[in-house]
Amino acid sequence: AAFYFSDQEAAQTTIESEYLEPLIKSSTDCETYRITESDVERWVLAVTEKREDLQGTAVEQYLEIQEAQEVDKRPALANKSSEWYVQEIRTASLLQPYTVDQRHFCCVNETTACVDKRLVCIDPHDDFHTDFLFAFLNSTVGVFLKELHGTVRANGGLGTTVTTMKKFPVPDPSQLSTEQRRALRVAAEQLKSESIQSIYSELGAKNPADVSMDAISSTRRAVDTVIMSDVLGLSRQTQLQLYRDVLQLVTNRVERS
Secondary structure, eight states, X not given: OOSEEEHHHHHHOOSOGGGEEEEEOSGGGOOBSEEOGGGOOEEEEOOOSOGGGGTTSHHHHHHHHHHHTTGGGSHHHHTSOSOTTOXXXXXXXXXXXXXXXSOOOOEEEOSOOEEOTTEEEEOOSSHHHHHHHHHHHHSHHHHHHHHHHXXXXXXXXXXXXXXXXXXXXXXXXXXXXXXXXXXXXXXXXXXXXXXXXXXXXXXXXXXXXXXXXXXXXXXXXXXXXXXXXXXXXXXXXXXXXXXXXXXXXXXXXXHHO
């Protein structure tokens, strides 16, 4: 709590503005597949200077107050150097939850906001790789692979950590034809404006046996048509079975909690 500020708290604090950065804190801050500046409503303390260089500043006074409350003695901070307040500030163009419940998603980040460790940062090579990875990770094939490669936790959550994503199998985007690239960009752009729903809502069923192609979200189908049909060459029946298998994997995991 010492590091985080709401919009209101950031507006009221005397801490100098250069020591506060906008923040995307967790998956609950991700409501649509595209994050813009207007979606960011949190701030984080971002101090990199040594203590002696902060003399006479409001942020120095704030740090002293935190130390009086022994914030610096907390387990997560106690083993750090005397600059206990210095954090690793990072951002990325694609963000994915560290832990998935029923909302399987990867967001495209169009802000320069800092990203908390509850979200996995993914930095593609270029704009096409960004669209490709965004579409693939949000496709039902991507969801299926996350369910297979992730770690199921005691509360039913699925761990899709940095370690998980480093080993994640992804098709080679250079193998896509010009037409496949165009179709994927169009499908990805459509998805970016959508709100993130549970996988049950996206697939239009609670029971795996009840899944039908007609009930699946149109934006999900647009992405899946390119990935499943054009890129992977899966038959319509195999695609339907994959939808059902994904829903069964999620259901099994959630019910374990």
